[in-house]
Each structure stands twice: as structure tokens, then as C-alpha cells.
Amino acid sequence: MVDIKTFDELAEIAKELLSESKAQGADAAQVAVYSNENIATRYGEKHITQNTLRNTTEFQLQLQIGNKVGNYGGTMHEDRIKEMVNDAITLARFSPDDPEFPGFIQKQPDYPDLPSRMVEYTPMEISDQVKLAIENAEINSDIVSVAGNLNYNTGRFVLMNSYDVMARREGSTVSGIINVAASKGTGESRSSSSVAGVKFEDLQIEKTAQTVADRAYRGLNQGEIDVGGYETIFGHEATMELMFHMGLATSSSMLINYQSPFKDKLGEKLFDKRFTITDAVSDPDHYASQNFDRDGEPSYDITYIEEGVVKEFAYNRRNAKKLGVETNGRAVGGFAMFRSPSIRPGNKSEEELIASVDDGVYITSLWYCNFVHMPDSTITGLTRDGLFRIKNGEIVGSLKNMRFTDSMYSMYKEVEPANDVIQKLHGTYGSIFGLAGKIPTLRLGNFNFSSKGKH
Amino acid sequence: MEDYADLAIKSISDNQGFQLAQVRFVNIRQENINYRMGLPFQSNRSFSQGVAVRVRANNAWGFAATNLLDKESIISTAKNAWKIALASANVPRGQQVTLAEEPTYKDEYSVRIDKDPFKMDFEEKASIVQDANKLSFSETDLVRDSMASYNARDLNIHFFSSDGSDIKQRILMIGADISAIAVGTEGPQRRAMDMNMTGGWELVEQFDLMKQAELVKRESIELATKAEKCPKDYKGTLILDPWQLGLQIHESTGHPTELDRVLGYEADFAGTSWMTTDKLGNLQYGNELVNITQDATIPGILGHIKYDDEGVLARRVPIVKEGIFVGYQTDREHASLIGQERSTGNSRADNYNDVPIIRMNSMNLDAPTGDEGFKDIDELIADTKDGIYGIRYKSHSIDDKRLNFQFSTQIGYKIEKGEIVKTLKNISYQGITPEFWGSVSGLTREFELHGHPNCGKGAPNMQTGYVTHGGPWTRFENVHMGIA
Numbered sequence: 001m002v003d004i005k006t007f008d009e010l011a012e013i014a015k016e017l018l019s020e021s022k023a024q025g026a027d028a029a030q031v032a033v034y035s036n037e038n039i040a041t042r043y044g045e046k047h048i049t050q051n052t053l054r055n056t057t058e059f060q061l062q063l064q065i066g067n068k069v070g071n072y073g074g075t076m077h078e079d080r081i082k083e084m085v086n087d088a089i090t091l092a093r094f095s096p097d098d099p100e101f102p103g104f105i106q107k108q109p110d111y112p113d114l115p116s117r118m119v120e121y122t123p124m125e126i127s128d129q130v131k132l133a134i135e136n137a138e139i140n141s142d143i144v145s146v147a148g149n150l151n152y153n154t155g156r157f158v159l160m161n162s163y164d165v166m167a168r169r170e171g172s173t174v175s176g177i178i179n180v181a182a183s184k185g186t187g188e189s190r191s192s193s194s195v196a197g198v199k200f201e202d203l204q205i206e207k208t209a210q211t212v213a214d215r216a217y218r219g220l221n222q223g224e225i226d227v228g229g230y231e232t233i234f235g236h237e238a239t240m241e242l243m244f245h246m247g248l249a250t251s252s253s254m255l256i257n258y259q260s261p262f263k264d265k266l267g268e269k270l271f272d273k274r275f276t277i278t279d280a281v282s283d284p285d286h287y288a289s290q291n292f293d294r295d296g297e298p299s300y301d302i303t304y305i306e307e308g309v310v311k312e313f314a315y316n317r318r319n320a321k322k323l324g325v326e327t328n329g330r331a332v333g334g335f336a337m338f339r340s341p342s343i344r345p346g347n348k349s350e351e352e353l354i355a356s357v358d359d360g361v362y363i364t365s366l367w368y369c370n371f372v373h374m375p376d377s378t379i380t381g382l383t384r385d386g387l388f389r390i391k392n393g394e395i396v397g398s399l400k401n402m403r404f405t406d407s408m409y410s411m412y413k414e415v416e417p418a419n420d421v422i423q424k425l426h427g428t429y430g431s432i433f434g435l436a437g438k439i440p441t442l443r444l445g446n447f448n449f450s451s452k453g454k455h
Numbered sequence: 456m457e458d459y460a461d462l463a464i465k466s467i468s469d470n471q472g473f474q475l476a477q478v479r480f481v482n483i484r485q486e487n488i489n490y491r492m493g494l495p496f497q498s499n500r501s502f503s504q505g506v507a508v509r510v511r512a513n514n515a516w517g518f519a520a521t522n523l524l525d526k527e528s529i530i531s532t533a534k535n536a537w538k539i540a541l542a543s544a545n546v547p548r549g550q551q552v553t554l555a556e557e558p559t560y561k562d563e564y565s566v567r568i569d570k571d572p573f574k575m576d577f578e579e580k581a582s583i584v585q586d587a588n589k590l591s592f593s594e595t596d597l598v599r600d601s602m603a604s605y606n607a608r609d610l611n612i613h614f615f616s617s618d619g620s621d622i623k624q625r626i627l628m629i630g631a632d633i634s635a636i637a638v639g640t641e642g643p644q645r646r647a648m649d650m651n652m653t654g655g656w657e658l659v660e661q662f663d664l665m666k667q668a669e670l671v672k673r674e675s676i677e678l679a680t681k682a683e684k685c686p687k688d689y690k691g692t693l694i695l696d697p698w699q700l701g702l703q704i705h706e707s708t709g710h711p712t713e714l715d716r717v718l719g720y721e722a723d724f725a726g727t728s729w730m731t732t733d734k735l736g737n738l739q740y741g742n743e744l745v746n747i748t749q750d751a752t753i754p755g756i757l758g759h760i761k762y763d764d765e766g767v768l769a770r771r772v773p774i775v776k777e778g779i780f781v782g783y784q785t786d787r788e789h790a791s792l793i794g795q796e797r798s799t800g801n802s803r804a805d806n807y808n809d810v811p812i813i814r815m816n817s818m819n820l821d822a823p824t825g826d827e828g829f830k831d832i833d834e835l836i837a838d839t840k841d842g843i844y845g846i847r848y849k850s851h852s853i854d855d856k857r858l859n860f861q862f863s864t865q866i867g868y869k870i871e872k873g874e875i876v877k878t879l880k881n882i883s884y885q886g887i888t889p890e891f892w893g894s895v896s897g898l899t900r901e902f903e904l905h906g907h908p909n910c911g912k913g914a915p916n917m918q919t920g921y922v923t924h925g926g927p928w929t930r931f932e933n934v935h936m937g938i939a
């Protein structure tokens with residue numbers, strides 16, 4: 001039985017924090033309260049290695065005295081409300097004026113509808129899914145290891161402020177990773193896939209485990225290639241990995257600190273005409289859907305890359321005020337970011353895209369990708385869990401991993417999306433930022449490898 | 456709390472298959488004061504408190520946590536941990552594991568704090584941060600963005616175990632940082648300095664934010680206006696400062712020697728390791744100049760603890776000795792899996808609701824002693840015919856087995872005939888771990904250790920690790936630089 005607070009209980013806590021803030025001298029305040037249950041099950045070497053259940057109620061309070069601001073957050077302890085509010089009050093009182101503080105929303109917004117999606121799972125039901133993943137991955141005797149995680153979250157969230165604005169949301173998500181190792185002789189090969197959705201059925205654990213195992217098995221006996229540019233197919237994982245970097249590059253926070261490569265490039269065609277990305281927050285099946293952001297601003301779908309043109313940056317209220325524009329409801333804590341990318345599909349299948357490559361590679365996943373110098377959009381990272389050689393339209397063997405160093409302008413200069421859209425949690429930042437995409441396989445005209453990996 | 460811990464343990468200890476329970480009460484008070492371009496910027500205070508029960512039963516682990524600290528909630532959390540252990544045993548490990556032995560302890564410990572920041576006037580702390588921030592962009596219009604921060608994280612842990620440990624620790628972490636972004640004709644360049652240690656406000660005073668403000672202003676402007684790009688595809692000598700050397704150790708020595716990775720338990724996210732168990736004791740990891748030691752007992756460093764979150768006493772552990780790989784980082788379960796008698800004390804949890812996992816604490820390259828090596832960076836540069844000297848982290852990336860890395864530094868200098876001849880920007884270097892550590896050609900006796908409060912591990916509930924790394928100024932040969 002899931003043990004989280006009701007909307008009414010959360011609203012009571014929020015009201016108490018607001019009235020205590022007023023009593024202690026705040027002119028206005030806004031509070032967000034969350035109650036959450038999380039079961040995170042990790043497995044490796046075909047057994048469960050760690051398994052955790054967490055019940056938490058946390059809050060974040062922001063208050064103002066004139067133009068002075070105090071922020072306070074943490075776990076909720078109802079017997080400490082006076083003390084916690086006092087800590088926020090003293091922070092505000094002794095701070096200088098903050099002319100960039102945008103204030104709180106003063107009129108109840110009309111939030112778009114977003115159906116609530118709550119599912120309940122027990123620890124045993126979750127470990128049964130892990131069992132399924134392990135059993136289905138064992139496609140032959142060369143499968144030596146199955147690792148992964150399965151993460152179930154269910155929670156409620158209430159945001160209220162002193163102007164009687166109220167927003168609330170509830171929902172559940174399930175997500176995870178399945179990683180399979182195959183080994184023959186002294187050779188080893190791994191492959192993996194992330195999964196994300198609202199309920200177990202969305203994850204297709206059996207099928208995913210089989211596909212991953214098959215790819216791991218096909219990854220044995222790696223050959224080598226030279227550094228340089230190759231026609232490249234990005235599998236779903238690889239496509240998703242770099243959506244984080246696109247998210248950073250289109251964040252107004254990165255405009256303010258001069259790091260965004262797209263500063264002063266709004267409206268310019270920077271990528272292939274076939275490259276269109278929408279932040280599809282209204283899609284109820286999206287892992288990261290939302291109808292309002294952390295500022296309490298309504299969130300609507302935004303197409304931020306349209307036919308290769310950068311159309312829009314992600315704003316929160318603070319950044320928008322500083323840059324003299326309106327917010328578009330993309331506050332994530334103190335940051336602003338598009339987190340629900342949906343890439344417009346093309347009309348070919350993955351097989352057809354592969355068939356169109358004469359001399360290139362197929363990349364399953366990318367790993368440890370970081371900007372080398374963000375203002376010029378250069379990123380470095382490595383392939384992982386399955387790099388394959390394509391010749392004359394066919395996959396002809398697997399390869400040792402390669403490091404790439406390439407700019408976003410160059411890699412997305414020629415992009416053809418396939419028609420095979422599925423949902424992926426971001427490998428690195430998915431569970432931290434709630435970053436997930438509905439994305440297809442991509443064919444890139446050229447992708448630059450800068451050094452050779454050793455495995 | 457003793458009573459509640461006792462009740463929690465008693466509520467499950469008679470169940471069939473019970474082996475061990477650990478109850479960990481944690482409270483963390485934090486304060487962040489930030490200024491950006493002279494204005495307050497999202498300063499924040501927080502407090503989090505809760506309890507976790509970790510149970511070993513039927514050869515499997517269970518863990519549950521709550522922020523509710525009343526008797527009923529704590530007992531129901533223990534029962535939840537039991538349910539989780541049963542769910543874990545549903546997909547069991549084939550092999551029976553007996554945790555590595557550790558004595559039990561009754562102890563109370565605090566890091567040394569001369570000036571408790573939580574007992575100071577808020578304005579005193581804020582004005583120091585604000586003044587430094589203002590200085591970093593004063594009298595220039597080239598610095599377009601600048602930030603200065605101070606933060607304190609007051610971690611209080613009370614650990615109980617069913618076999619009799621009762622350990623209280625206070626670990627007060629203190630940090631300060633300052634950065635400036637200057638914009639020149641060829642775009643923006645960033646320079647940043649930071650300090651992260653355990654102790655009190657006195658550490659912020661020693662760090663001297665005003666001095667650091669001058670430095671980041673001067674060098675960001677130099678980078679944006681005068682510095683040349685790192686020569687393209689340059690192969691030669693590279694000297695790293697102790698900060699960047701620390702990152703090198705973190706990524707290419709620290710992560711691959713975490714035993715959970717090595718054994719495949721981090722394959723879902725963090726990756727595995729090329730330093731497999733068959734290589735322990737015989738792998739030529741670097742050349743004879745390379746001695747890398749883990750030591751969380753060093754007082755004052757960020758990675759300092761007295762006990763880890765399984766109640767294991769911290770100790771010095773050699774990882775690489777004269778170039779040979781000799782040690783892993785373990786917890787009690789993983790130590791036992793490879794037949795080691797004791798855990799190395801690397802089991803850490805970020806917060807009350809995080810499960811302890813194998814984390815680095817402090818891992819450093821040993822500096823030479825006596826007459827060995829070079830006195831300091833000046834002597835090392837004077838001995839270098841032609842090369843590049845790179846300082847502080849800008850970007851990093853390394854593969855999932857920790858072999859192929861590519862890093863960049865914020866600033867660097869071209870060395871010719873033993874002298875610095877010009878300032879360089881956008882320095883990148885790439886290498887393969889054992890080849891790189893095999894190419895060390897010089898170490899200084901002077902060394903520095905730096906704290907890094909930002910190591911991520913533990914998907915899907917990512918935890919932050921607070922680590923320390925460093926060592927001497929170190930020279931490497933035949934390094935591939937100027938990649939991007």
C-alpha cells in the first residue's frame with residue numbers, strides 16, 4: 001500500500017508555511033510540498049544487489065520582504081515550522097535587495113488539463129519484473145551477466161502562494177535500465193537499453209531484455225576502425241544522450257552566462273531541415289509531462305528546433321525578467337530547461353536507414369558526453385554497449401568503442417530521423433532532472449571520431 | 456534515539472533469516488550564499504532529517520527510509536526494510552556471503568571547527584562573498600558574468616548496528632568558490648577557483664576570496680583577449696597542477712578501483728572496470744614514480760571521515776605501489792567477495808534516505824620525499840624543454856571501463872627551454888590510462904589536496920560523493936594535446 005500524503009494534507013502544510021511566513025514578517029511567499037514513495041531495485045550478475053524504499057515529504061519555501069528574498073527547503077517536520085520559516089526570514093532580512101527577483105504569480109493561471117496517472121506496485125511485484133528481465137535476457141549460454149535497475153516513483157505535489165495561486169499534480173512513473181553481457185572465449189560484449197513509462201506494460205521488459213541480449217551477443221568479436229568522419233546511425237539511446245546537451249544549449253540560464261552556442265542565433269537555420277524537436281509536456285504518456293513548472297507557470301508544448309532553426313529558449317520567471325521576455329514555463333528549480341523532447345519522425349524504418357548507409361557505423365549508446373567548449377558547441381564522449389560497422393547497407397560486424405569530438409553544427413548538419421519513435425529516459429540525467437524523450441533512430445551524414453577506445 | 460534504534464532493530468531481529476540491522480539517523484543543515492554580478496542570487500538554506508534502516512537477511516539486503524521520526528514511523532520503516540529484503544531474496548545471489556568482519560565501536564567524533572558558520576552573523580558571511588564577487592568584475596567591462604559562493608553542509612550521523620556499534624559523527628563541510636566569464640573578440644572564457652574542506656568558517660578566511668577574485672578576473676580577461684589556442688594535435692610534455700591531477704586520479708584511478716564496478720554491479724549505469732580482479736597485485740598501472748594511496752584519516756580534507764556508513768573505521772589503503780596495482784576500495788560485502796579480511800571503509804550514503812554504496816573518500820598521488828623529485832613547480836618547469844602546463848578543470852570524459860579519457864583545462868602555459876613563453880586557452884588532452892600513468896617523468900615535493908563535492912554515483916537514485924584528491928605537480932610525456 002503506497003503511503004503518501006493526500007492533496008488536502010499537502011495543502012494544509014503549505015497553508016501553515018504561508019501563514020507562518022506572514023506572521024514572521026514576509027510580504028509574500030510561495031511554497032512547494034511533495035510527498036513521494038520510491039522503490040529502487042538494482043541488480044547485477046543476475047541477482048538483486050540493492051533495494052530501497054523511501055517515503056519522504058519535502059518542501060521548498062521562497063519568501064520576500066520588500067525586494068529581499070529568502071529560500072529554504074528540506075524534509076518536512078511539522079514541529080519545526082516556526083524555526084524553518086525563521087531561517088528563511090533571516091536569510092531574506094539580512095540580504096541586500098534582489099532587483100532580479102521576479103516576484104510570484106499573482107493571479108490563478110488556467111492550467112492545461114493533464115490526466116493523473118497513478119499506479120501502485122509492491123516491492124515483490126517489482127522484483128518479479130527484475131526476474132523477468134533476467135530470464136528473458138538469457139537467450140543463450142554466452143549471456144554471462146544481466147545488470148540493471150528498476151525505479152518506481154509515485155507522488156503528489158502541491159504549489160501554493162500568498163496570492164491564493166494553487167497548482168497540484170500527482171502521478172507515477174516507472175523507469176530503468178537493462179544491461180546484458182555476453183562472453184565467448186576471452187571476448188566480452190555488453191549492451192543496454194533504458195526504459196521509461198507510467199506502468200510496467202510501457203516498458204516491455206521481456207522484449208527489451210531479449211533485444212538487448214541479442215545485441216550484446218552480436219557485439220562479440222569486435223574489429224577496429226580508424227579515427228575520422230563516418231556516416232552514422234544513432235540508435236535511440238545515442239539520440240537521447242545528446243538531447244541533454246541540446247537542452248543545455250537552449251536554456252536561458254546558458255544565455256545569461258554566455259555559454260549557449262545559440263546566443264544571437266535565434267531564427268537562424270543551424271541544422272538539417274528534417275530536424276524538428278518539440279518539448280511535448282502535454283503528452284500524458286510522457287515520462288516528464290507537466291502542466292505547470294516549478295514557478296507555478298503553465299507549461300505548453302513548444303517546438304524549439306523547427307526544421308533546423310532554433311526557435312526558442314527555455315525560460316523560468318527569473319531568467320525571463322532579466323532578459324526582458326515572457327517566461328514559457330520551463331523552471332526546473334533555479335534552472336530552466338526543455339526536458340520532454342519529442343523529435344519529429346521521418347518515414348523510413350531503422351532498417352531502411354541502415355540500408356542507405358554505404359560505409360559507416362551504428363551507435364547503440366553514447367557515454368560521458370560533455371561540452372569541450374560550450375560556446376562553439378563542441379562535445380566529446382564515447383560509444384558504449386554496441387558499436388557496429390555498416391557496409392553497403394548492412395551491419396557486418398561489431399567494433400571496439402571510439403571517442404568522438406564533434407560540434408552540434410557539424411553532427412546535425414545532415415540528419416534523417418526514422419519513423420520508430422519510442423520513449424527513452426536520459427541515461428545520465430533521466431532520474432535526476434526528469435529528462436526523457438520520445439525519439440527515433442537518426443541517420444547522421446557525418447560524425448567525427450577523434451580517438452580509439454581499448455574495448 | 457538509542458531507544459528508537461533499539462525498538463526498530465527488535466521489531467525485525469526475531470524474524471527468520473535475520474542477520475544484521477543498521478539504523479542511521481541523519482540530519483543535515485545547509486547554507487548557501489551566492490552572489491552574481493554583485494546581486495544576491497538564489498541563496499538558500501535547508502534542513503533535512505530522517506532515519507534509514509538497512510537490514511541483511513537471507514543473504515540479501517533490504518533498506519527503507521523515512522523523514523518521520525516518531526516511534527511508529529521508525530518501527531514501520533524497519534518493517535518496510537524487512538519487506539524489501541524479502542523482495543531482494545526473490546532474485547537471490549547464488550553464493551552465500553559473510554560480511555567482512557569489523558569490530559564494533561562506541562564513539563563520538565567531530566571534525567575540528569574553529570569558527571562555526573552557523574553561529575556567526577549572516578551579514579558577516581554574506582558581505583565577504585558579495586565583496587569578492589564585486590571585485591571579480593570591477594573596473595572592467597570584459598567580465599560579463601561572475602559568481603561567488605560560500606556553502607556549509609553540517610552532516611550529523613548517528614549510527615547503530617544490531618551487533619553493538621553506536622557511533623556519532625559530525626562532519627562539517629565548508630566550501631567557497633568564485634568564477635568569472637570574460638568575453639573577448641573570440642568569445643567567452645571562464646576561470647574559476649574553489650575550496651572544499653571540512654572544518655569551520657576559518658577555511659573560507661584562509662582561502663581568501665578577495666585574492667581569488669583578483670585571480671579569476673585577471674586570468675579570464677587574459678584568456679579572452681590574449682591567450683593563444685592550444686596547438687592542434689600537439690604531442691609532447693604535459694604538466695598538470697594538483698587540482699587537475701586530482702581529477703585525473705578520480706576518473707582513471709578512483710572509479711576503476713571501486714570493487715562494485717569491477718564485479719559488474721554498476722554495469723547498468725556507472726560502468727565496469729578494466730582493473731579486473733585477476734590484475735590485482737600484478738598489473739603495471741603506471742611507472743615506478745606512481746604511488747597512489749587512499750586515506751580518509753587526513754584531518755581537514757573534504758573526504759575525511761572517522762567511520763564509514765557501515766561503521767567501519769577509516770584507514771590508509773595503498774592502491775598503486777611503485778606502479779603496481781595493489782588495492783581496491785571496498786565495503787564489507789564486496790571485500791568478502793574477493794576474500795579480503797577487512798573492508799577498506801568506503802561505504803558512504805549521501806543522505807538519510809540513500810543506501811550506502813562504495814564511494815571514494817580521499818585518494819592521492821604520493822609526493823616524493825627527501826631529495827627525490829623537484830622542489831616545486833618552478834623547478835619542474837625549469838627542467839622542461841618543451842611542453843604545456845595545464846591548470847584546473849574545464850571539461851572531462853572517460854569511457855565506461857576507465858581507459859580512454861579526454862580532459863580540458865581552464866588555462867595553460869606553453870613552456871620552452873625551461874620557461875613559460877605564452878598563455879594558452881582551450882587546452883585538451885587525451886590518453887589511455889596505463890600509458891598515461893606509465894609516462895610520468897617528474898613530481899614535485901610540494902603538493903596540494905583539493906576537495907570535490909560533486910561525484911555522482913548510484914543510479915537510479917543518484918547520490919553525491921564528497922571526495923578529496925591531489926598530490927604533486929606532475930609531468931607526463933608523449934601526451935596527445937590540442938584535440939578540439
Ligand SMILES: [Zn+2]
Nearest residue numbers: 705909910911
Ligand atoms: Zn566521480
